[in-house]
Amino acid sequence: MTTGLFFTQLLNGLQLGVLLFLLSAGLTLVFGIMNVVNLAHGSLYMMGAYFAAAAFNAFDGSFLAAALVAVPGTLLLGLLIERIVLANLYQRDHLDQVLATFGLILFFNEVVRFVWGPASVYMNVPQWLSGTINLFGLPYPAYRFAIIAVGLLVGLGLYALINRTRVGMLIRAGASNPDMVSALGVNIRGLNTLVFGLGAALAGLAGLMAGPIVSVQAGMGEPVLILTLVVIVTGGIGSIRGAFYGALIVGIVDTVGRAFLPTLLRELLDRSVAQAVGPAIASMLIYLLMAAVLALKPQGLFPVKHG
C-alpha cells in the first residue's frame, strides 16, 4: 500500500462523494421543504445520463451538446413528474409518496429499455478532458478531477443561493414553516416547483457527469439512489450542509474501504477467512457507518435546527 495509491483512492472517494452530493442536495431540499420523499430521484439521474449519452453520440462527441440536452431535459422531466404525480401527494403520508415514486422507477426503467434497448449505452470522456493531470506529482485522470471541481462549484453555488439570496431565504423559511410562509403571501406552490426543478436539474447534472465513467443502463439509478438515501440520513434529513459532508464521508469511506479493507484484513486474519470476509465487510461498511450514526445521533450528524 503506497501513499500514492492511497491518495488516488482518496480522490476517487471524493469524486464519488461530490456525485452523491449533487443527488442528495436535490433530494434533501425536496424533502426538507415539501416534506415529500421522491424515490424517482434516481430515475432522474438515469434519465440525465441517457439524455447526455444520446446527445453526445448524436452530435458526434460534443460534451457541450450533451450538457445542453441533459440538464434542461431532466429539469423538464422533473417538473412534469412534479405536476402530474407528486403535486397530488403533498398532503398524503410518506407511504403513498414512497409507493407512487416506486411505481415511477419501474416505469422509467422500462421506458429506457424500450427506447435505448436493454444493452448499456456508452459515452466517452470528452477529448479535451481525456488526459491526466499532475496533482503534486500524482497523475490523476482529468475528467475525474473535473467532476470534483464541478461538484465543489455547485456546492459553493448552492451555499450562496441558500444563504445569500432572497429566494434562498424563502427556501429556508419554507423548510421550517411552510404554512407561515404561505400566509405571508409567498407563492409556496411556485417555490415548491422551483425547488423540485432545481433538484431535478442537479440530478441531471450528476447523470451527465457520471455518464462517461459508468455504464449507462436501465436500473443504474437504484444503487445510487440508495447511497443517496444513506447520505441524507447520515447527514441529517433536510440539511444541505449535512448532505455535503455526508456525501463526502460516504464516498470516501466506501471507496477507500473497498480498496484497502481486504488487504488490511489479510494482515490481521487468516488468509482464507480474510478473502471471504473482506469484500463482504467492505461493501457493508457505509451501512454500518449509517447504523452507528443513527444509533448515536438519530437526527443525523448535521441536523436542521428548528425554531
Next chain:
Amino acid sequence: MAEPAAPRAARLFAGLLLVGLALVPVLASLLGQPFWVTLFTRILIFSLAAMGLNLVLGFGAMVSFGHAMYIGIGAYAVGILSYHGIDSGFVQLAVALGVGALVALAVGAICLRTSGMAFIMITLAFAQMLFFLAVSLREYGGDDGMQLKARSQFGLLDLNNATLLYYVAYALLLAVLYGFWRLVHSRFGMVLRGCRSNERRMGSMGFPTLRYKLSAYVISALVCVLAGMLMANLTRFVAPSYMAWTVSGELIVMIVLGGLGTLIGPIAGATALLLVEEGLSSLKLGIPWLDTLVNQHWLALIGIFIVLVVLVLKQGIYGWLAARKA
C-alpha cells in the same frame, strides 16, 4: 377496522378468497394446468410475507422498506444448511427463526430510534446491507445464487410434492391469519394500534411503546422468515434477488393494493398484483406487436398501475369493501 364488524360484502369476499385459494390445486388438476399450483404457491408465500409486513406497516404505522431481508434470511438459512448437508427441516426452521429473531431485534432496536422518513430509509439501508452480504458470499453462489441439493425434510411431509407444498403454505397462511386476528384484537394489538394513532399519548399513559413496537417488528420479521423458507423450498434455489429492495417495495404495494391495516387485505393484494404481473407478462391479445411490447415491458404498466392505485384507490380492494356501509 374491527374485523368481526366488517360488512357482509367484505366478509363474503374474504371467505370466497380463502375458499378459492384452498381449491386451486383441485381446479389445476381438473383443468390440467399444473403450472397454476406453482404460481399460486408463490402467491401464498407473498401473501404470508405481506401479512407479516402489514403487522408493522398497517397496524403499527411503521413503514419498513426492508422486509425482503427477512425473506432472504429464511431462504438462505435453508440454502446454507442444505449446502452443508443439513436437510432436516426442523433444524432449518429453528436456525432460521433464531437468526431472524436476533437480526430483527438488533435491526429493530436501531431503526426504532428513528421515525417517519428516517425509519423508511434506515430499514431500506439494512436490507441493502444484507443484500450485499449475500452477494459477496462466493461460497454460496454470490450474485448468481445457488441451487438447493434437496428440499427441507420434515419427517413424513414430502415437500417435493407440489400439491403438498401448496397446502403446507396454505395451512401456514391460515395459522398466521388466525394468530394475527387474535393478536390484533388482544391488549397487545390495542396498544400497537394506539401507537399508530398517537404514540406520545400512549407513552404518557405509561405504556413502554418502544417495547411493544419492537415486539411487533420481530413478530412481523419472523413471518417473513417463514415465507423465505417456503420460497427456497418452492424454487429449490436461493439468490440475493430474493431480498432485492424492489421486493420490499412490492410487498408494500401488495398491502396498499389489498387494504392497509386489514387482515385479509395483504392476501387480496398479493393475489391481485401477482396475477396482474403474470397476466401482463404472458398476455395474448392476438396482435403480435402489441403482445411482444406488453410481454417485454410489462413492468412499465405495473409502474403506472402502482401510481394509479396510490392516486385513486386509497383504501385498497378489501379496505374499500370493508369501509362500505353494510
